[in-house]
Amino acid sequence: MPFSPDTSAGYLINDLARRFAAALQAQIKPMGLSTGVFPIMVQLWEKDGLTQAELVRLVGIEQATMANTLARMQRDGLIERRRSDADGRVQENRLTEKGKGLHVPAIEAALAVNKSALSGLSPEERDQFLGLLSKAIQTFDSEEQLQRSPRVQLPTD
Incomplete structure:
Protein backbone atom coordinates (compact mmCIF):
# COMPACT_ATOMS: atom_id res chain seq x y z
CA MET A 1 0.00 0.00 0.00
CA SER A 34 6.97 27.22 26.13
CA THR A 35 5.67 23.92 24.85
CA GLY A 36 9.04 22.39 25.75
CA VAL A 37 8.68 23.42 29.38
CA PHE A 38 4.94 22.79 29.71
CA PRO A 39 5.01 18.97 30.16
CA ILE A 40 7.69 19.32 32.84
CA MET A 41 5.65 21.95 34.64
CA VAL A 42 2.57 19.69 34.48
CA GLN A 43 4.53 16.91 36.17
CA LEU A 44 5.89 19.27 38.84
CA TRP A 45 2.44 20.76 39.46
CA GLU A 46 1.23 17.21 40.09
CA LYS A 47 4.21 16.22 42.26
CA ASP A 48 6.73 18.88 43.20
CA GLY A 49 10.29 17.79 43.93
CA LEU A 50 10.78 15.24 41.16
CA THR A 51 14.34 14.36 40.19
CA GLN A 52 15.75 14.81 36.71
CA ALA A 53 15.67 11.03 36.15
CA GLU A 54 12.02 10.87 37.20
CA LEU A 55 11.14 13.72 34.84
CA VAL A 56 12.99 12.04 31.95
CA ARG A 57 10.92 8.90 32.49
CA LEU A 58 7.61 10.75 32.91
CA VAL A 59 8.01 13.24 30.06
CA GLY A 60 9.86 10.95 27.68
CA ILE A 61 12.69 13.17 26.50
CA GLU A 62 16.42 12.60 26.38
CA GLN A 63 18.51 13.12 29.51
CA ALA A 64 20.61 15.88 27.90
CA THR A 65 17.52 17.74 26.68
CA MET A 66 15.99 17.52 30.15
CA ALA A 67 19.18 18.83 31.77
CA ASN A 68 19.25 21.83 29.42
CA THR A 69 15.55 22.52 29.87
CA LEU A 70 15.78 22.36 33.67
CA ALA A 71 18.75 24.74 33.59
CA ARG A 72 16.67 27.22 31.53
CA MET A 73 13.72 26.80 33.88
CA GLN A 74 15.99 27.57 36.84
CA ARG A 75 17.43 30.59 35.03
CA ASP A 76 13.88 31.81 34.31
CA GLY A 77 12.88 31.49 37.95
CA LEU A 78 10.39 28.65 37.47
CA ILE A 79 12.20 26.04 39.57
CA GLU A 80 14.90 25.66 42.18
CA ARG A 81 17.20 22.66 42.20
CA ARG A 82 18.12 21.33 45.65
CA ARG A 83 19.85 18.32 47.06
CA SER A 84 17.38 15.73 48.28
CA ASP A 85 17.09 15.32 52.05
CA ALA A 86 16.50 11.60 51.50
CA ASP A 87 19.44 11.09 49.13
CA GLY A 88 22.06 13.82 48.90
CA ARG A 89 23.35 12.41 45.61
CA VAL A 90 20.28 13.57 43.69
CA GLN A 91 18.75 16.96 43.08
CA GLU A 92 15.06 17.63 43.42
CA ASN A 93 13.38 20.13 41.14
CA ARG A 94 11.05 22.33 43.15
CA LEU A 95 8.70 24.95 41.82
CA THR A 96 9.30 28.52 42.84
CA GLU A 97 6.40 30.78 43.79
CA LYS A 98 6.52 32.05 40.21
CA GLY A 99 6.27 28.49 38.88
CA LYS A 100 3.43 27.63 41.26
CA GLY A 101 1.60 30.80 40.29
Whole structure:
Protein backbone atom coordinates (compact mmCIF):
# COMPACT_ATOMS: atom_id res chain seq x y z
CA MET A 1 0.00 0.00 0.00
CA PRO A 2 1.55 3.31 -1.02
CA PHE A 3 2.15 6.02 1.57
CA SER A 4 -0.39 8.82 1.71
CA PRO A 5 -0.45 11.59 4.31
CA ASP A 6 -4.25 11.39 4.27
CA THR A 7 -4.28 7.78 5.47
CA SER A 8 -1.14 7.66 7.62
CA ALA A 9 -1.98 7.64 11.32
CA GLY A 10 1.53 8.81 12.20
CA TYR A 11 1.44 11.69 9.72
CA LEU A 12 -2.01 12.84 10.83
CA ILE A 13 -1.21 12.58 14.54
CA ASN A 14 2.05 14.47 14.03
CA ASP A 15 0.20 17.20 12.11
CA LEU A 16 -2.43 17.45 14.86
CA ALA A 17 0.25 17.55 17.56
CA ARG A 18 2.09 20.33 15.71
CA ARG A 19 -1.14 22.34 15.52
CA PHE A 20 -1.91 21.75 19.21
CA ALA A 21 1.62 22.84 20.13
CA ALA A 22 1.39 26.03 18.07
CA ALA A 23 -1.96 26.96 19.59
CA LEU A 24 -0.73 26.22 23.11
CA GLN A 25 2.50 28.14 22.51
CA ALA A 26 0.49 31.22 21.50
CA GLN A 27 -1.42 31.02 24.78
CA ILE A 28 1.43 30.31 27.21
CA LYS A 29 4.27 32.35 25.70
CA PRO A 30 3.03 35.58 27.37
CA MET A 31 3.31 33.68 30.69
CA GLY A 32 6.99 32.95 30.04
CA LEU A 33 6.36 29.29 29.24
CA SER A 34 6.97 27.22 26.13
CA THR A 35 5.67 23.92 24.85
CA GLY A 36 9.04 22.39 25.75
CA VAL A 37 8.68 23.42 29.38
CA PHE A 38 4.94 22.79 29.71
CA PRO A 39 5.01 18.97 30.16
CA ILE A 40 7.69 19.32 32.84
CA MET A 41 5.65 21.95 34.64
CA VAL A 42 2.57 19.69 34.48
CA GLN A 43 4.53 16.91 36.17
CA LEU A 44 5.89 19.27 38.84
CA TRP A 45 2.44 20.76 39.46
CA GLU A 46 1.23 17.21 40.09
CA LYS A 47 4.21 16.22 42.26
CA ASP A 48 6.73 18.88 43.20
CA GLY A 49 10.29 17.79 43.93
CA LEU A 50 10.78 15.24 41.16
CA THR A 51 14.34 14.36 40.19
CA GLN A 52 15.75 14.81 36.71
CA ALA A 53 15.67 11.03 36.15
CA GLU A 54 12.02 10.87 37.20
CA LEU A 55 11.14 13.72 34.84
CA VAL A 56 12.99 12.04 31.95
CA ARG A 57 10.92 8.90 32.49
CA LEU A 58 7.61 10.75 32.91
CA VAL A 59 8.01 13.24 30.06
CA GLY A 60 9.86 10.95 27.68
CA ILE A 61 12.69 13.17 26.50
CA GLU A 62 16.42 12.60 26.38
CA GLN A 63 18.51 13.12 29.51
CA ALA A 64 20.61 15.88 27.90
CA THR A 65 17.52 17.74 26.68
CA MET A 66 15.99 17.52 30.15
CA ALA A 67 19.18 18.83 31.77
CA ASN A 68 19.25 21.83 29.42
CA THR A 69 15.55 22.52 29.87
CA LEU A 70 15.78 22.36 33.67
CA ALA A 71 18.75 24.74 33.59
CA ARG A 72 16.67 27.22 31.53
CA MET A 73 13.72 26.80 33.88
CA GLN A 74 15.99 27.57 36.84
CA ARG A 75 17.43 30.59 35.03
CA ASP A 76 13.88 31.81 34.31
CA GLY A 77 12.88 31.49 37.95
CA LEU A 78 10.39 28.65 37.47
CA ILE A 79 12.20 26.04 39.57
CA GLU A 80 14.90 25.66 42.18
CA ARG A 81 17.20 22.66 42.20
CA ARG A 82 18.12 21.33 45.65
CA ARG A 83 19.85 18.32 47.06
CA SER A 84 17.38 15.73 48.28
CA ASP A 85 17.09 15.32 52.05
CA ALA A 86 16.50 11.60 51.50
CA ASP A 87 19.44 11.09 49.13
CA GLY A 88 22.06 13.82 48.90
CA ARG A 89 23.35 12.41 45.61
CA VAL A 90 20.28 13.57 43.69
CA GLN A 91 18.75 16.96 43.08
CA GLU A 92 15.06 17.63 43.42
CA ASN A 93 13.38 20.13 41.14
CA ARG A 94 11.05 22.33 43.15
CA LEU A 95 8.70 24.95 41.82
CA THR A 96 9.30 28.52 42.84
CA GLU A 97 6.40 30.78 43.79
CA LYS A 98 6.52 32.05 40.21
CA GLY A 99 6.27 28.49 38.88
CA LYS A 100 3.43 27.63 41.26
CA GLY A 101 1.60 30.80 40.29
CA LEU A 102 1.47 29.77 36.63
CA HIS A 103 -0.40 26.55 37.37
CA VAL A 104 -3.97 27.80 37.02
CA PRO A 105 -3.53 30.14 34.03
CA ALA A 106 -1.40 27.65 32.09
CA ILE A 107 -3.80 24.75 32.66
CA GLU A 108 -6.73 26.99 31.73
CA ALA A 109 -4.92 27.86 28.49
CA ALA A 110 -4.32 24.17 27.71
CA LEU A 111 -7.95 23.33 28.43
CA ALA A 112 -9.08 26.14 26.12
CA VAL A 113 -6.86 24.85 23.30
CA ASN A 114 -8.20 21.33 23.78
CA LYS A 115 -11.79 22.56 23.83
CA SER A 116 -11.28 24.61 20.68
CA ALA A 117 -9.49 21.82 18.82
CA LEU A 118 -12.18 19.27 19.62
CA SER A 119 -15.16 21.61 19.19
CA GLY A 120 -16.06 20.05 15.85
CA LEU A 121 -16.68 16.68 17.51
CA SER A 122 -19.79 15.60 19.35
CA PRO A 123 -19.29 14.60 23.00
CA GLU A 124 -19.51 10.94 21.94
CA GLU A 125 -16.97 11.43 19.13
CA ARG A 126 -14.65 13.28 21.51
CA ASP A 127 -14.81 10.45 24.04
CA GLN A 128 -14.22 7.87 21.31
CA PHE A 129 -11.33 9.87 19.81
CA LEU A 130 -9.60 10.27 23.18
CA GLY A 131 -10.19 6.61 23.99
CA LEU A 132 -8.68 5.49 20.70
CA LEU A 133 -5.65 7.75 21.14
CA SER A 134 -5.11 6.33 24.63
CA LYS A 135 -5.42 2.81 23.28
CA ALA A 136 -2.82 3.49 20.57
CA ILE A 137 -0.45 4.93 23.18
CA GLN A 138 -0.92 1.87 25.39
CA THR A 139 -0.08 -0.31 22.40
CA PHE A 140 3.24 1.49 22.02
CA ASP A 141 3.88 1.10 25.73
CA SER A 142 3.31 -2.62 25.60
CA GLU A 143 6.65 -4.39 25.62
CA GLU A 144 5.07 -7.36 23.92
CA GLN A 145 3.97 -5.16 21.02
CA LEU A 146 7.46 -3.71 20.65
CA GLN A 147 8.91 -7.20 20.39
CA ARG A 148 6.40 -8.12 17.66
CA SER A 149 7.00 -4.92 15.67
CA PRO A 150 8.48 -5.62 12.28
CA ARG A 151 11.94 -4.21 11.81
CA VAL A 152 12.58 -2.05 8.77
CA GLN A 153 15.41 -3.41 6.69
CA LEU A 154 17.60 -0.64 5.33
CA PRO A 155 19.19 -1.21 1.94
CA THR A 156 22.86 -2.04 2.02
CA ASP A 157 25.36 -1.04 -0.63
